[in-house]
Amino acid sequence: xxxxxxxxxxxxxxxxxxxxxxxxxxxxxxxxxxxxxxxxxxxxxxxxxxxxxxxxxxxxxxxxxxxxxxxxxxxxxxxxxxxxxxxxxxxxxxxxxxxxxxxxxxxxxxxxxxxxxxxxxxxxxxxxxxxxxxxxxxxxxxxxxxxxxxxxxxxxxxxxxxxxxxxxxxxxxxxxxxxxxxxxxxxxxxxxxxxxxxxxxxxxx
Amino acid sequence: xxxxxxxxxxxxxxxxxxxxxxxxxxxxxxxxxxxxxxxxxxxxxxxxxxxxxxxxxxxxxxxxxxxxxxxxxxxxxxxxxxxxxxxxxxxxxxxxxxxxxxxxxxxxxxxxxxxxxxxxxxxxxxxxxxxxxxxxxxxxxxxxxxxxxxxxxxxxxxxxxxxxxxxxxxxxxxxxxxxxxxxxxxxxxxxxxxxxxxxxxxxxx
Numbered sequence: 001x002x003x004x005x006x007x008x009x010x011x012x013x014x015x016x017x018x019x020x021x022x023x024x025x026x027x028x029x030x031x032x033x034x035x036x037x038x039x040x041x042x043x044x045x046x047x048x049x050x051x052x053x054x055x056x057x058x059x060x061x062x063x064x065x066x067x068x069x070x071x072x073x074x075x076x077x078x079x080x081x082x083x084x085x086x087x088x089x090x091x092x093x094x095x096x097x098x099x100x101x102x103x104x105x106x107x108x109x110x111x112x113x114x115x116x117x118x119x120x121x122x123x124x125x126x127x128x129x130x131x132x133x134x135x136x137x138x139x140x141x142x143x144x145x146x147x148x149x150x151x152x153x154x155x156x157x158x159x160x161x162x163x164x165x166x167x168x169x170x171x172x173x174x175x176x177x178x179x180x181x182x183x184x185x186x187x188x189x190x191x192x193x194x195x196x197x198x199x200x201x202x203x204x205x
Numbered sequence: 206x207x208x209x210x211x212x213x214x215x216x217x218x219x220x221x222x223x224x225x226x227x228x229x230x231x232x233x234x235x236x237x238x239x240x241x242x243x244x245x246x247x248x249x250x251x252x253x254x255x256x257x258x259x260x261x262x263x264x265x266x267x268x269x270x271x272x273x274x275x276x277x278x279x280x281x282x283x284x285x286x287x288x289x290x291x292x293x294x295x296x297x298x299x300x301x302x303x304x305x306x307x308x309x310x311x312x313x314x315x316x317x318x319x320x321x322x323x324x325x326x327x328x329x330x331x332x333x334x335x336x337x338x339x340x341x342x343x344x345x346x347x348x349x350x351x352x353x354x355x356x357x358x359x360x361x362x363x364x365x366x367x368x369x370x371x372x373x374x375x376x377x378x379x380x381x382x383x384x385x386x387x388x389x390x391x392x393x394x395x396x397x398x399x400x401x402x403x404x405x406x407x408x409x410x
Contacts (some may be wrong), residue, residue, distance in 0.1 A: 117342060120325040134405040136362040137322060139342065157341040159364050164409060200339040204369060 007191045008037040010086035012077070012094035017048020018176060019092035019113060019183055024055045026184030033191045037084035040077055042067070042096045058084060067096065074101035081105070088190060090183070091145060095124070098145050108153075108197045110145040111190070113183050115175045117141060117157055122150035127175055131168045137161055138171070140178045142186045144197060155195060155202045158182045212396045213242040215291035217282070217299035222253020223381060224297035224318060224388055229260045231389030238396045242289035245282055247272070247301045263289060272301065279306035286310070293395060295388070296350060300329070303350050313358075313402045315350040316395070318388050320380045322346060322362055327355035332380055336373045342366055343376070345383045347391045349402060360400060360407045363387045 011020050020039060026032035039052040044061040052059035060080050067073045078101050081089060091098070091112040098110055116126035118141040123129070130138040139159040146152035158181075160174050189195050189204060196203045216225050225244060231237035244257040249266040257264035265285050272278045283306050286294060296303070296317040303315055321331035323346040328334070335343040344364040351357035363386075365379050394400050394409060401408045 117322060117325065117340075119338065119340075120322065132405065133324065134359050134407060135322075135324075136359055137344065137364055154339050154341055159342055200337065202339060 006033045007087045010081040013048035014042045014095040022180035074099045078105040114141045211238045212292045215286040218253035219300040227385035279304045283310040319346045
C-alpha cells in the first residue's frame with residue numbers, strides 16, 4: 001500500500017503502551033505506512049491512553065466490569081474498531097484473551113507480540129520463565145492471535161542472547177528494545193500486503 | 206586442561222555417527238583437547254562403529270536384547286566407560302534414555318545435543334516438529350542429560366533461521382551443520398574446565 005492509502009490499525013493495550021509508542025514513532029518516522037484509528041485499553045488507568053491522547057489518537061477505556069461478560073466486551077470492542085475503520089488489530093500488552101467475536105470479525109487480522117521464542121515460554125511471564133529455565137537464547141515472537149493463547153501462526157521471530165552477566169531485568173530491557181524494532185517492521189510487511197497465512201505457516205513474499 | 210592431559214570422552218551412538226565424526230575431526234584438527242576413549246553403540250549395525258574403527262578408537266556394540274533390562278544395560282555401559290577411563294560422556298544420536306546408573310556414575314558429566322531450541326520441540330522429531338509448527342527460528346541445544354528427556358541444564362544454544370524457501374530437508378542439513386560446529390566447541394569449553402552447573406543454570410567462565 002502507498003502512504004496515500006495506509007492501513008488503519010486498532011491497538012489494544014492494558015498498560016504503559018511502550019509498543020503503542022513504538023508504532024506511533026514508526027508512523028511519524030515514515031517507516032510504517034499506517035494510521036492508528038483507535039486505541040482500546042482494558043484498563044482505564046493505563047498510561048498508554050495518555051500516549052494516545054498526546055498523539056491525538058482516539059482512545060477508549062474499557063472498565064473491569066465491562067469484562068464481566070467477556071463475549072459482550074469483545075462485541076463492544078469489535079464495534080469500536082469497526083466504527084473507526086480498523087483493518088488490522090495490533091495487541092500491545094493487552095492482558096485479556098481475544099475471544100470469538102474479535103477473531104471472527106478480524107480473521108488473521110489480529111497480531112500479537114510475545115516476549116519469548118514461542119512455543120517456548122507462553123503465558124504472562126515469558127521473560128522470567130526463560131531466564132529461570134536457563135536458556136541461552138530467547139527472543140520475541142510476532143504472531144497472529146487465534147483461540148489458543150500465544151499459539152497462533154508465527155509471522156516473525158527475533159533472537160536475544162542471554163549473557164552470562166544478565167539479570168532478568170537486563171534481559172527484559174533487551175527484549176523490550178527488540179520488540180520495539182520488530183513489531184513496527186512486521187506491521188509494515190502487513191501494510192505492504194506481503195504476509196500470507198497458510199495453515200500454521202506464514203509466508204512473507 | 207593442556208593437550209598433554211586431555212579429557213577422555215566416551216561417545217554414545219545409535220546411528221551414522223556424524224557428530225562422532227565431528228568430534229574426531231575437531232580432535233585431529235587440534236581444536237578439541239580430548240581423546241575418545243571408547244564408542245558405545247546401542248545398535249550393532251550403526252555406521253558410527255565403522256567411523257570409530259577407521260579412527261582407531263575402541264568400540265563396543267550393545268545388542269537389542271541387552272536393553273531388555275535397561276538398568277542392567279546402563280550398568281554394563283558404565284563399566285565399559287569406567288574401564289576406558291572416561292571423564293565425560295557425549296551422547297551423539299544415542300536413541301536410548303540414559304538411566305540412573307549412568308546419571309549417578311557421571312553426574313553432570315553426560316552431554317547431549319538436541320536439534321531444536323529447547324524447551325521447544327523435545328523428542329525424536331525436533332527438526333520436523335519445528336518446521337511443521339511454522340517457527341521462524343530454530344536451532345541446536347547442547348545440554349547436560351538428566352532424568353527427564355531433553356530437559357537438563359542448557360550449556361549452549363545456536364540459532365538457525367527458517368528461510369522462506371526451506372523444506373524440512375534443507376532445514377535439517379543446516380541444523381546438522383550447526384551441530385557439527387557447536388558440539389566440539391562446547392566439549393572444548395568443558396575440556397578447559399570453564400563450564401559450571403548451578404541448579405538449572407550453566408555458567409561459562
